Amino acid sequence: MRLLRIRLRDFRGVHDREVHLAESGVTVLEGENEVGKTSTVVALDLLIDFRDDSKAAPVRAAAPSGRDAGPEVEAEFVTGPYRVVYRKRWLRRRLTELTVTGPSTEQLTGREAHDRLLAILDETMDRDLWLALRVEQHTPLGQADLGGHDALTRALDRAAGGAGAEAVGPAADAAAEGLVERALAEVRRYLGGHGRPVGPLREAGERVAAARTEAEVAAASVSEVERDVELRADLDREATALAEERRGQNDRVRELEDRWSALQARQQEVATSAERAEAARERAGRATERQDARARLVAAAEAAERAADQAGRTLAGLETGDHARREDLAERRAEADRAVAASDAATAAARAAAEALTLARDRTELADLRGRLRRAGTAEEARREAARAAGGPCADAAAVDRLEGLDRAVVQAEAELAAGAATVELTGTAARTTLAVDGVEREIDAGGSTTLPVADAVAIDVPGVVRMTVRPGLDGAAARRRVAEARAARDEACTALGVADVAEARVALRTAGEAAARVRELAAVVERELDGRSLDDVRAAIAVLAERVPAEVAPEPVRRRGARRPATDEPGLFEEAGLLDDASADPEPEDLEPLRVEAVRTLDVADEAHREARGAEEAWRRLDASVTTAGAEVVAARTALAVARSEADRRAAELRDARAEHTDEALAAAATDALARARRYEADHEQRAAALEADDPTTVEALYATAKRAVESLSSRTADVERRRAEVTGRLQVAGGEGRHDRLVAARSELAAAEREHASVSRRAAAATRLHETLARRRDEVRRAYVAPFRREVERLARIVFGPSLALEVDPALRIVSRTLNGVTVPFDALSSGAKEQLGLCARLAVAALVDAEDGVPVLIDDALGHSDPGRLERLAAVFGAAAAGSSHQVVVLTCTPARYRGIGATRTVTLNPSYPPPQAVADAEQDRDDDEAGSSDQDGFRETG
Amino acid sequence: MRFVHTADWQLGMTRRFLGAGRVGQAVGEAQARFAQARLDAVTALGRVAAEEGAAFVVVCGDVFESNLVGPDVVGRACEALRSFTVPVLLLPGNHDPADASLVMRRADFARRCPPHVTVLDRPGVHEVAPGVEVVAATWATKRPLSDLVADRLRALDPAPEGVVRVLAGHGAVDVLSPDDRNPAVIHTAECRAALADGRVHYVALGDRHSTWQLHGEPRIAYSGAPEVTSHEETDPGNVLVVDVGADGAASVRPVRVGRWAFVREHAVVDTDEDLAALDARLDALDAPERTALRLVLEGTVTLRQRARLDEVVEAHAPVLAALEVDVAGVATRPDDADVEALGLTGFAADAARELAEATDPEALDALALLHRLAVTR
Known part of the structure; x- marks a missing residue:
């Protein structure tokens, strides 16, 4: 298809605009934003897709804002052999007009025109390709979905050189494409992603799993019963065997019980005989004891008699000794008395001597003390006198030294005087x-x-x-004065001391010193005489003594010549007669020696006498004690004799009584008899016991107990078996009514059916998978044949942009997989937006270049290449040129930035200017509305306009 | 003395090929009808006994399919037995051995069991009527370790004067399954000997579902199941009406009571004519609702013929009680016309040819699918 001309009236913001396009090559439509570039493209879509009576959203959106006019589009184009002018107006004054001018002329209106046009387009144009080669504004220019387009596959087939007459044709491939989809849909009925079963396949699998589980459960429930049946049979057998065993065991228990009872009776007999033997033994023992007691009694009587005799003899001996000791004792007593008397006399003598001695001593001491007292008083007196002498003025040695100094000063002064005189x-x-x-x-x-x-x-x-x-003359006056002064000072000092001159002072000093020495001497005398005591003490002592010594009995003291007389040559200071002559005043001390000797002697005699007296007395007392002891012994012996005698009499009486009851011979006979009987009984018992032991009652008892236990164990085992049997029986009764067999059979049937169904569904799924896999593989093979020419063309164009090293990888769906540039391969998705856009443009232009002129559709690019830099833009311009070279396809570029496409060598450039309604548009609009209202009553709903 | 010899009622048995019910449903429709047919056969043989003036009916084992059948099976069996007018003796067999779980000792059976029914759950001699004794060789466990019949026979003395003795046994006889390892196999020689010396006058056996008599000794016989249970059976659906005298003379007469047929068919399908013939043959089946057909096909067909074959089979399947078709012997070879008929172009045509040339069944399935997808385009 080639667009020749397109005219918009009252379409969005466009009042009336007609655009002529170059029949081949590039037409650039440039204009500012909102001038209506995109509206031109939208208008083409509306023209083809929507009938004039449509009120769809895109149609209503195309109505001009603010004006009540019906949007109108008229296009002139060539498609296949047809040249067509097609006009449509929607919403207001609806109309459809088709004028075909070649190859034969047709004029159609309304619904017929619409249908005819679609028929022409279906016949001559690949509408999917038309959409694919278009680049809309604001959509990124990326991969075009190019796979499966009739025109393209035809072109590629041709390019691949495979278009032979025998081939079914690429169009057939396109038709087969739908088959692949349906096969995939079939696969998806059974398998989801990653081959996961879904839908019927999953349900069938689940049914199998559920049925298998149920079958297993049902089988288990049946096996459970079978196991129980076997268990029950086992338990039956066990019960029978146990009953048999119990019977046998019971017989054995009875037998052992009999034996054990017999043995028990015999054990009783043995016990009885043992008791009898024991009793006999005891009787024999008692007889023997009685015999022994008699013997002991006899022996005791004899012993008592002997003891009494012995006591009598002992007493006699003791009494004899006692008598002798008593006589001796009297003698000793007299001796002791005599010795005591002698001792007393001697003691008295000794005492008298001692008294005499003491008296003498007291007297002597009294005299001594008196003498001392007297001497001390004298010395004390002298001492006081001497002290007075020693206390003179010249007693001060220092004062005398000073005086002597002054005297030397006089001498010195006089010497000086003399020297100068x-x-x-x-x-x-x-x-x-x-x-x-x-x-x-x-x-x-x-x-x-x-x-x-x-x-x-x-x-x-x-x-x-x-x-x-x-x-002397006058010249010695000073010296004389000094002498005079010195003399005066000396004389003054002498006067102060009470002496005439220095010599006298010296004598006085010495005299004082001597007196002081005498004072010390006399003090020492007093001290010695008083022996540290005070005078009062001495006087008190004298008083005491004087009282003790009776004056009348005071014997004339014996004068000892020369005693206590001081020697004339005795050096001393006692030059005064008063001090030395007092000794004559003392009485002559007595001579105590004879007295003392006498006292000692008498004392010794007294001591000796006393000793003797004590010895004699001691001897007497010892003897007296022994006599006393012996007396006690005699008394004890007498008592013992009495006791022994009494015992002997009692025993004798006892023996007599006992013998009167049983004679010794009778007792001996009874004992012998009892012993013999005891031995007999014991022998009998031993015989019986041995016989019983030989029959081994312990073993029999153990066997009997064991057998009884075995019976008990058998009983409990039997009970256990019975209990388990009852359990199993109960379980079987319950299971019997549950129809487990029926359930198992049903479960198995269900499992088989489920498995069949699953196999069937699996087979269907496998078939679908296989079909899809085969179809897809075949399709990809075909596509791969297309890929090469497509890739060649794209690469040819893209090398202009990217350079000669570019290589592309294209998949069978004609998508660019990756770009290799300078040896670096980058996946398409990872390319920059600019590179994607450039490659996308190249791909579209390549398609346009490949597709046959008759089959071709315009490449429509609405303001793309926003991501391309100026350098690339320049190269892209060259791509446009290269794509156009040798081809006659039509490219329409819409842009608001004409600079982008300056270099592409546009065959035609159309500048779009705003197309506003003329000033009378308001009136027109009014008119239009009137017309519309008129028209709305018109059944046909459209009319011609000029 | 006349009695009816039957065995192997196998009540509670289902046949898988008769179809399970929908998920969660115990049995399908054909299954239910089959179960009813087997009860009907029991009722019918009761009528036969009445009409023939039999002294009793002895059922030689496998009265029930299992000791663990549900109370519904037991209840219906008791209802069927209730219609009998003569004494019925039920012998436990290998399917319902007289072990701890014996169905005929169960409370639900005992409650409904009519008084004229005797369960031979203890081996030995049972007097049915004055001068008529039945010796039961009862299975006490599922796996007996000896020939139970011989054991019984050895324990017998010759029958007293004027007493007719019938032995009721169950299991395979040595002449039919010479298996040395099976200790329970019934030795026909012992039976012959017992018949010869008058210990018994007839050996009534169960376990084999086809009617069978020992060659040359009609007094040793399997009655067969009263209603067919398997495709392998040769002559099922009978009961035996036996006349036996104390002198040893006996006559055995099969009477048909079963109405179902388990059929095996074989057909060659190579051409369109073969297919038409097969269709006609299936059309001509007698009482198809009581027929379980196992159809074995062989031949080589094109894809279109295969589709036709499937269509024929599908058309007849709902009518028959069961239709199992074994197509393992049928090779499907798509021809060019099959591919052309798809009207495919482009790579789809290539794919179709590839699948047609492949020989594996999956490829054929894929081709069939392609056919369906292409046609519905």
Whole structure:
């Protein structure tokens, strides 16, 4: 088909526009947005698809907004051998007109025109291809669905060179395409995706599974009964066997019971004989005991008699000894008394001697104390006196030293005076001359000389001869003053000390020191005499002693010559007679020695006597104790004798009584007899017991018990079997009424039917699968034959865009699978939008180029290539050219960006301008409405317009 | 003395080829009719006994298909027995052995069982009437370990004077199934010996569903089932009316009571004429509603002939009680005309030819499907 002309009236925003298209080559329709480019394409679809009486949504959408006019489309085109002008108006003043001008002229209107046009198109044009080669605005320019188009397959068949007269023809392939779909639909009845059973196949499978389960359950329920039947038979057999066994066991129990009863009777007899033997033994024992008791009684009587005799003898012996000791005791008593008396006398003598000695001692001490007291008093007195002497002014040694210092200062001063003063030298001329210098006599030997300093006036007096006074001059005044001062100081000090001069001071000091020493001496004397005691103490002691010593009995003290007389040559400080002569005042101490010797002697005698007395007394007392003890023994022996005698009498009486009852001989005979009987009975018992033991009653008893237990065990087993038998029987009774056989049979029938059905359905599914698989395979084989020329053409065009290294892979459905460029293969879906768009355009143009001119349809491109860059656009322009070369197909491009398609060498470029209704359009519209209203009453619903 | 000898009623039996019911349904329509027919046969033989003046009816085993048949089967069997006017002796067989589950001791049987029915559930001699004894060789278990009939016979002394003794046994006889490993096989020699010395006067057997008499000894016989149960049976559907005297003289007369037929047919289908003949043959079947036909076909047919064959079979299947067609011997060879008839073009035609040339059944099915799809286009 080729579009020659298309005219729109009152179609959407277009008031009235006619566009002429180039019959072959590219026509570019350019115009701004909303100028009505796309409306042109829509108009063509409406024209073909919708009858003029349609009120479908696309038809209503085509009505001009704001105006009440019916949209109208008129197209002129060539298709196959036909040249056609076709006009339609919808909604208002509907009309359809068809004018065919070749090959034969036809004029049709209304429904006939519509049907005729569709018939012409079906005959001459591949409408699917028409839609496939179109690129709508706003839809991505991608793969075109090119498989199965009659025109294309015809073209490809031709291109593949397979179009022979014998071939059924590519159109047949297209028809067969539907068969593939139906075969697939058939497969899908049975199998879903991944071969999953669905629909009847799944149901059949489920029926088989359910039937199998039921059959298994039913079979199991039948087997259960069969098992129970066998179990019941087994239990019957077991019950029978058990009954038999019980009978046998019962017989054995009875037999053993008999044996055991007999043995029990004999055991009783043995027990009786044992008791009898035991009783005999006891009787024999008692007889023997009686015999033994008699013997013991006899022995006891004899022993008691012997003991009594022995006691009598012992007593006699004891009484003899006792008498002798008593006599001895009296003797010893006298001896002891005598010794005691002697001892007492000696003691008295010793005491007298001791008293005398004591008295003497007291007297001596009294005298001594008195002497001491007296001496101490004297010494004390002297000491007080000496202390007074020692307490003088010159007693201070320091003061005396100071005085001596002052005296030396005088000497020094005088020496200085003398040194500086004139001297007087005196030289003896005679043998001895005495002279006085300042009153001091001096003697000067012949030839001797004395030099005298003249510090002061020196008066030299040669007695009898001359008094010469030498006086110092004035020049020594200072020295003399110092001397004078020193002397004054010394004299003052002397005065203070109460002494005349230094010498006196020294003497005084020494005297004081001696007195102090004497004080210490005397204090020591007092101390010694008093021996640390105070005077009062001594006096108290004297008073005590004096009281003890009676004055009248005081014997004349024996004077010891030389005693306590101090030696004349005794060094001492006691130069005063008063202190040394007091000893004569003391009485002469007594001589105590004879007294003491006497006292000691008498004491020794007393001691000896006392010892003797104690020894004698001791001896007496010992003897006395032994006599006492012996006496007690005698008493005890006497008592024992009495007891023994009584015992002996009692025993004798007892024996006598016993013998009176049974004589010893009778007792012995009875014992012998009883023993013999006991032995007899024992022998009898042993014989019986041995006989019983030989018959092994223990084993028999054990066997009997075991047999009884076995019977019990058999009973319980029997009960168990019976119980299980009852259980099984109950189960069988229940199962019997359940019709398990019928259920099993039904289940098996159902299973067989289900399996048959499943096999049948499976077979149908397999057939459908096989058919579809065969058809699809054959179809793909055919398609593959088409692919090569298609791919060649697409590649030829696409290489213009992508370069000579491009290669494409195309599948049997004529879809581009992948693009290989410079050795890099990319799946179509992964390509960029631009590349997809470019390849899609190439594919469409290739189809257009391939398809025969008569079969061809226009390629309609509505504002595509939005994704292509300017470089590619330029190359695409070349593609348009190359596609057009050597071919006569028609390409219509609609665009709002004319620059995109500048380079494609359009055969014709039509600039679309807005087509608005003229100013009188309102009036027209009114008119139209009137007409429409008029027309709406018109049955035919259309009319001619100019 | 006249009595009726029958066996193998197999009440409760179903036949799978008669069809299951729909899912969840116990039996199909043909199955139900068959079950009723078997009860009818029982009633019919009761009538025969009455008409023939038989002293009793002895059923030699397999009265029931199983000891585990449902109460409905038992109840209907008892109803059928109720119509009898002579004593009936029921012997347990291998299908209904006298074990713990014996159906004829079940409470539902005992409740409905008419008084003139005796169950021979204990082996030994049963006196039916003065001078008439039946010796039961009862199956006590499903798998007996000895020849039960011989065991019974050996325990017998010759019948007293004037007493007619019939042995009722069940199982295969040695002359028909010489199986050394089956310890329970019935030794005909023992039976002959017992007949010869007068211990028994007739050996009534069950287990074989076809009527059969020992060659040369009519007093050893299988009555066969009163109604057919299998396609393998040669002469089912009879009961035996037996006249036997104490002197050993006997006459045995089969009387037909069964009405169903289980038929095997064989046909060759090679041409359209063969198909037409087969159709006519099926049309001509007598009492098809009581006929279970097992049809074995062989031959070579085209696709169209095969379709015709299927059509013929489908047309007759609803009429027959059962129609099983064995087409294993039929080869389908599509010819060019088959493919042409599809009216296919393009690759579809190629595919059709490929399928036609393939020989596997799946390809034929696929071709048939293609045919259907192409025609309905």
